[in-house]
Amino acid sequence: MRELDWNLLRTFVVLAQSRSVTEAAAKLRLTQPSVSAALKRLEDRLGKTLIERGPGQFRLTEAGEHLRREAVEVQGSILRIATQMRDVTDEIRGHVRIALASHVVCPLFDRVLAEFHAAHPHATLSLDVRSSAEAVDAVTDKSASLAVCLVRDRNPRLEYHRLYREFFGLFCGPPHPLFGRHGLTQADLAGYAAVGFETDRLGDMLHPVTLMRAQAEMPHQMVGVSSHLEEVRRMIVAGLGVGALPLHVAARDVADGLLWQLPPRDTEPPIDVHVVHNPKTRLNRAERSFLTRLTETIEATPIEARTYR
Template sequence: MATPPSRFDPERISRELDWNLLRTFVVLADSHSITDAAAKLRLKQPSVSTALKKLENRVGRKLIDRSPGRYDLTEAGQLLYREAVEIHGSVLRLSTLLRELTDDVQGHVRIAVASHVICPLFDQALTRLHSAHPRASISIEVHSSSDAVAEVAAKRASFALCLVKEHNPKLEYRRLYREFFGMFCGPPHPLFGREGLTIADLAGHSSVSFETDRLHDVLKPVTLLRAQADMGVQTTGVSSHLEEVRRMITAGLGIGPLPVHVAARDVAEGQLWQVPPYEDLPAIDVYVVWNPRTIRNRAEELLLQELLTAIETTPVEERTYR
């Protein structure tokens, strides 16, 4: 007697799974409720609920816990979401790749960049791509480092330039450069312009910093530096964008960290003043991150390879900005 097919049979799931159901599930997973997802999808709530139920029946697992007061992905839902995001990214890229299939290199490159990425190697790679292929287009979107990596994992970004907390085994990483963070204050601050300061002079002063300046995040060395300076517990301003951290520092809200090579011009122009410590500054690495499973158009491939070649042929000392 033949064994009845399992509800988890891969062939059955691949045969019966509807792409539209996966697309709906991605939106559901990124939403706060069925109602929220329905609004994003421009559908009625019962239609979205029916789609979720149908998908749960197809995969044989409960995907979202919708008990009273809860709207959370189950373990199966989290697993499916990770895979569905990749599939969603691949489908979106397919139409783009087909549209850009011409004799000329005219594809679009979408780069996710952390706000404090200042790197001549990257700028030179952009120049060379544009000079050789002027019909290729580029968009650079500023994200927090964690969001930049998420964009790459979801195949929405060609690659990312950002800080990295933990390495995702599905992604590839190359160190682009190393920068050093110093502490700075602006013209209204009482320490501005004072010579002969020691780290003890920072004690009790309020601070401005990045959202990732926490012991468990990518700017942990900066957090430890602030603790070493015995600065006050009060953080008067935070942002994920370097430009806004700089704005708050120059406005006198507090002492804050900035990459020394980025702040150099402002220091020279009298907009910022570096305070102790001046030696043994925390080093932070900035990476190129890409998804090897992403099918890239020619412009994306050319720019990424241009950047990787620049990294391989430039000694690390020349990619270390002090």
Template sequence: MKSMDVPDHADRFMRDLDWNLLRSFVVLAQSRSVTEAAHKLRLTQPSVSTALKRLEDRVGRRLIDRKPGHFELTRAGELLYREAVDIQGSILRLSTLMREMTDEVTGHVRIALASHVVCPLLDGVLSEFHAEHPRATLSIEVLSSAEAIGSVTGRFSSFAVCLVHERNPKLEYLRIYREFFGLFCGPPHPLFGRKNLTRADLAGHSAVSFDTDRLQDALKPVALMRAEADMGEAVIGTSSHLEEVRRMVIAGLGIGPLPVHVAKRDVDDGVMWQLPPYDNPPPIDVHVVWNPKATLNRAEQSLLDRLLERIEATPMDQRTYR
């Protein structure tokens, strides 16, 4: 009798399935073509195509619908991708967990951070954590909010601080702060320095913005703010990083949205000018996101617990940045 009475077909599936095939499939699912995936994997295109065919043969399902100009996961492919990301995250964490069992290491914390996160509460927690655990190491990767959440889902990151559009039921969320977005322009822009402007003055002007500034995405309120100003849908430049949106605004490429509390220093320094609407700017909530099924090392668990406790203990008005 096989252990735990595993059915014959499941036992055979576990024996036959090659992890390297799953790894290649995860990269394929995150790419736009076999050619792109091959480049990421540093393999030839035929090798990647063969790996995909072998995996499809193993699972008995077509995983990617491929034809000229079309590259999309099938329903079976989407299901396998979700599970494979979980498996990959667990495998990547094994070396860290084993090292902690044999060495006296404090642990490493990986934080996925949206680029526009400016939060005194988070900064204070990091400072206290380092003072208490000086041997713990930390890495912060700046990603788009969608990529940050994907990194937590795949257990590559300890937790994320980012915007949230659609909630994954496998993850946990807690709002860390609320910020408000305004519209700004730089010195070369014709509206720079002008007072008593109205929304009507913004009509027809070009815009720069974040990749998520769309009606179907996390910055929907910002997209609506631009639409109400009759700026149209033409966006001259986009980025997922605040610093690059800021760069384009200051360079005069167009009017751009930025968190008001983040842009304040540039306004005070005279390199940026705030535009209407001045009252009732759209609020945007930023969340801490973590994976409750992830096995965290001591440093990760300590920092996450400290951050969540500080959020819960701090009234919302002290976590609202205007």
């Protein structure tokens, strides 16, 4: 075990994220036989079958799933070594990688970004838009400094801070038959097609929004989905169907005549957006500074001032 080759673990991580040896080989730019041989050497070294493979079958065994979790953490730590070495200076430098959901519109977060840049102009940031689940995964495997996203199930290995609360409403675009109509009730939405986010389904992160559609007796099957707010908005404006958006995000489009809010009014479901980070991640100085500034600002700001309608 002391002589375990990291290259074998790296190959296994890619295999675990693929649907076949052929797909993994393409990602690694290696031949299929060399990837198969690497997997065989790793299984021989560990004395465990890691992937059950055969005609139409390619899945991790229990041992493989355990190794995948550990190997992903090791990979994240190795990738951060270079960043740690560059961070030896009196001036705060370094890179902060933030994974965030596309519908994050939060003045408090924007203010922290501005203050951080003013205080540390040589630090850099990247904002990677992902689905909420992917953002949490990035924090778990240490490839992101922190995430700003919706949360469904809390991982006890991660830490969570509620950043803000938003409210979702239902909207339609100018081509839709309900656009511009006053005096509508929730019952008027029955039977109309819907568009929405990939997490807009029962038991998922936008569960309250799914219930709101169900109460209006709209079809369960959506005609269009996306993990990006901009694309959900595009489908609503284009008239593909009724869709849910955060009220404070849609306000400008409503004022510009591009969106029309539908019932229910004043009973829109609240959705909390969280900052998520991994306490086991060895942060560089820029990451520590940004996370500290953000969490301290959250704690110092009453939730009423972080609630947007």
